[in-house]
Amino acid sequence: MEKPYVIGIDIGGTNTEFGVVNKKGEILYRGRVSTKNPDTKEDYSSVKDYLNVLIPELKKIIDLAGGIHLFRGIGIGAPNGNYNTGMIEFAPNLKWAKEESVHLTKLVTDSLSLGSVLTNDANAAAIGEKAYGAAKSLKHFIMITLGTGVGSGIVVNGYVLYGHDGFAGELGHTTVRPYNGRVCGCGRSGCLEAYASAPGISRTAREMLETDWDKSNGKKASSLRSITDRDITSYDVYVAAKNEDELAIEVFNFTGRILGEAFCNFVTFSSPEAIILFGGPAKAGELIRKPIVETMNANMMKVFKERGSENCKTKIIFSELPDADAAILGASALAWEL
Amino acid sequence: MEKPYVIGIDIGGTNTEFGVVNKKGEILYRGRVSTKNPDTKEDYSSVKDYLNVLIPELKKIIDLAGGIHLFRGIGIGAPNGNYNTGMIEFAPNLKWAKEESVHLTKLVTDSLSLGSVLTNDANAAAIGEKAYGAAKSLKHFIMITLGTGVGSGIVVNGYVLYGHDGFAGELGHTTVRPYNGRVCGCGRSGCLEAYASAPGISRTAREMLETDWDKSNGKKASSLRSITDRDITSYDVYVAAKNEDELAIEVFNFTGRILGEAFCNFVTFSSPEAIILFGGPAKAGELIRKPIVETMNANMMKVFKERGSENCKTKIIFSELPDADAAILGASALAWEL
Numbered sequence: 001m002e003k004p005y006v007i008g009i010d011i012g013g014t015n016t017e018f019g020v021v022n023k024k025g026e027i028l029y030r031g032r033v034s035t036k037n038p039d040t041k042e043d044y045s046s047v048k049d050y051l052n053v054l055i056p057e058l059k060k061i062i063d064l065a066g067g068i069h070l071f072r073g074i075g076i077g078a079p080n081g082n083y084n085t086g087m088i089e090f091a092p093n094l095k096w097a098k099e100e101s102v103h104l105t106k107l108v109t110d111s112l113s114l115g116s117v118l119t120n121d122a123n124a125a126a127i128g129e130k131a132y133g134a135a136k137s138l139k140h141f142i143m144i145t146l147g148t149g150v151g152s153g154i155v156v157n158g159y160v161l162y163g164h165d166g167f168a169g170e171l172g173h174t175t176v177r178p179y180n181g182r183v184c185g186c187g188r189s190g191c192l193e194a195y196a197s198a199p200g201i202s203r204t205a206r207e208m209l210e211t212d213w214d215k216s217n218g219k220k221a222s223s224l225r226s227i228t229d230r231d232i233t234s235y236d237v238y239v240a241a242k243n244e245d246e247l248a249i250e251v252f253n254f255t256g257r258i259l260g261e262a263f264c265n266f267v268t269f270s271s272p273e274a275i276i277l278f279g280g281p282a283k284a285g286e287l288i289r290k291p292i293v294e295t296m297n298a299n300m301m302k303v304f305k306e307r308g309s310e311n312c313k314t315k316i317i318f319s320e321l322p323d324a325d326a327a328i329l330g331a332s333a334l335a336w337e338l
Numbered sequence: 339m340e341k342p343y344v345i346g347i348d349i350g351g352t353n354t355e356f357g358v359v360n361k362k363g364e365i366l367y368r369g370r371v372s373t374k375n376p377d378t379k380e381d382y383s384s385v386k387d388y389l390n391v392l393i394p395e396l397k398k399i400i401d402l403a404g405g406i407h408l409f410r411g412i413g414i415g416a417p418n419g420n421y422n423t424g425m426i427e428f429a430p431n432l433k434w435a436k437e438e439s440v441h442l443t444k445l446v447t448d449s450l451s452l453g454s455v456l457t458n459d460a461n462a463a464a465i466g467e468k469a470y471g472a473a474k475s476l477k478h479f480i481m482i483t484l485g486t487g488v489g490s491g492i493v494v495n496g497y498v499l500y501g502h503d504g505f506a507g508e509l510g511h512t513t514v515r516p517y518n519g520r521v522c523g524c525g526r527s528g529c530l531e532a533y534a535s536a537p538g539i540s541r542t543a544r545e546m547l548e549t550d551w552d553k554s555n556g557k558k559a560s561s562l563r564s565i566t567d568r569d570i571t572s573y574d575v576y577v578a579a580k581n582e583d584e585l586a587i588e589v590f591n592f593t594g595r596i597l598g599e600a601f602c603n604f605v606t607f608s609s610p611e612a613i614i615l616f617g618g619p620a621k622a623g624e625l626i627r628k629p630i631v632e633t634m635n636a637n638m639m640k641v642f643k644e645r646g647s648e649n650c651k652t653k654i655i656f657s658e659l660p661d662a663d664a665a666i667l668g669a670s671a672l673a674w675e676l
Contacts (some may be wrong), residue, residue, distance in 0.1 A: 029584065127397065140501055140502040154607065156494055156495075156499055159495075161494055162385075164610060164611040166609075168608050169606075170639060170641065170642075171606055173639045174607075175599065175603060175626060175637075176516065186639055261513065265512040265513060265603065268506075268507075268512050269509065269604070270607070271501025271502055271503055271505050272501065300525070301508060301524055301526065302525070303505050304503075304505060309379060313503060320597050
């Protein structure tokens with residue numbers, strides 16, 4: 001009998017979430033532990049201490065599902081997770097994997113006697129989309145995850161593109177502004193992430209509010225100006241744009257244009273059937289999709305357009321995975337390949 | 339017995355060259371026909387007329403090599419050749435394939451009763467490099483062909499990346515200058531090709547000669563100023579740079595910097611072991627490689643650098659295929675996959 005279940009584990013900076021997943025992408029049992037030590041509120045100092053908390057919880061849901069013999073394997077999504085090596089490599093946000101490489105798949109597999117596989121969050125999202133979501137029928141697509149950063153998972157011929165070292169697919173860090181670009185969290189300048197992440201969108205709003213962006217009318221009125229007691233978030237911009245605030249709409253236009261320009265370059269690389277948007281800012285829907293598509297149609301090389309049309313062959317679509325479960329589902333989908 | 343030979347055909351705008359190639363990449367027999375009708379000096383008006391000239395010549399070298407039973411297949415490199423479909427699709431420089439798609443592999447295979455496969459020139463060069471040249475041991479690399487245009491062939495896990503429609507790998511048309519970029523032959527602006535092709539290099543020289551590029555000294559002396567009776571070519575710039583003409587060296591520095599910036603973006607995509615340079619401008623050797631490597635080391639995202647070093651993991655190397663034979667060899671290498 002084919003084994004019906006896999007485990008998906010999503011290791012985030014704050015929480016680690018996991019679940020028992022079936023072939024349909026349903027999470028049958030789930031659990032959560034803190035990625036941090038509940039006593040100190042800081043990261044565990046060693047991976048051993050962390051696994052001493054996590055492994056017993058995994059055993060519980062394995063038993064609930066009927067026992068280890070029903071499981072195909074374990075998929076793990078983690079920051080800086082390297083598929084090629086099975087290691088979390090020098091993750092800046094995980095104390096126990098900051099200064100050294102941690103061979104997580106080996107440790108987990110030894111503890112549970114079950115094969116495991118690891119990748120980073122964005123690649124996991126791409127695999128999840130292929131297994132259970134909008135990419136079920138796609139062999140060539142790019143997943144773009146918009147959130148605190150901009151991540152990407154590139155699928156070619158049905159397989160994630162890992163490159164020679166496991167680090168391929170860092171499209172959030174392609175340079176979109178070679179001169180005078182915004183400083184990015186990676187220490188470089190002009191990266192896509194500095195514009196299209198949630199903080200990038202907030203910054204665009206801030207910059208537009210600070211400058212007379214509409215010279216003819218002087219400072220443009222905007223409901224966002226009433227937010228004075230805290231930083232403006234990308235969600236604030238979304239709400240304002242939904243209420244037809246012109247400045248907020250222009251923030252999404254600007255963001256979409258930069259994404260559209262970057263996507264034109266991505267298409268010259270792998271000519272995917274679709275680019276799939278995932279994450280908070282993607283919830284803006286047409287507000288962000290429309291300027292992306294318009295920019296692509298205006299700038300794409302002809303060979304990548306439908307014959308006799310200005311429309312690009314590559315479609316811009318949205319993730320079909322439920323946000324709250326996408327990380328677990330994505331990680332779990334990896335394990336079906338075991 | 340494994341069949342020892344393949345045929346490689348390189349269809350250029352002026353000539354069609356072909357050869358019998360063995361496993362070692364040696365061309366045992368070769369031939370050439372004009373791609374144009376010798377009577378009119380123009381393209382043949384139909385593919386049938388063209389093949390009526392080509393096929394008998396192919397039969398001759400097949401017989402010279404011992405007969406069709408010794409052949410594994412035929413590989414064809416052609417402008418706008420599509421691997422997925424076997425068609426030359428709307429090639430602007432081939433009259434018989436300009437207004438319609440021509441199913442070349444079917445026509446050739448029907449004529450010779452031998453399987454055939456088609457791709458574009460740059461992909462053929464990449465496959466040739468993998469079969470016989472600098473990429474023999476590489477599974478992840480990018481071939482960059484510098485010539486009249488800038489072409490690319492991307493190899494991932496040992497296979498050329500064709501994308502969903504067969505057109506992936508048009509890296510000469512990634513945008514490297516989003517604002518005020520040079521107009522490109524593709525009709526768009528700011529493409530890599532407009533800077534790093536041979537005509538792009540000539541233009542850089544022309545622009546530098548026309549402007550006071552060294553403000554402190556006024557117009558810089560340059561041996562290139564003595565070329566007044568014709569256009570300056572990229573080869574002129576190379577000769578001048580070899581003779582330590584400062585302006586000519588700066589032309590290569592400028593070209594290398596733009597290539598280096600573009601390569602940083604390519605690495606975020608597929609993290610290749612190497613990027614291989616091919617074609618006329620690549621003959622400049624260290625003159626062009628040095629600024630590429632320096633720019634990559636200065637701009638690459640940290641995860642793509644060797645640990646504890648400023649050096650990038652991705653190496654910049656040169657093609658090891660003999661220029662004159664590279665197109666036939668590349669096309670032939672395709673046929674081993676049949």
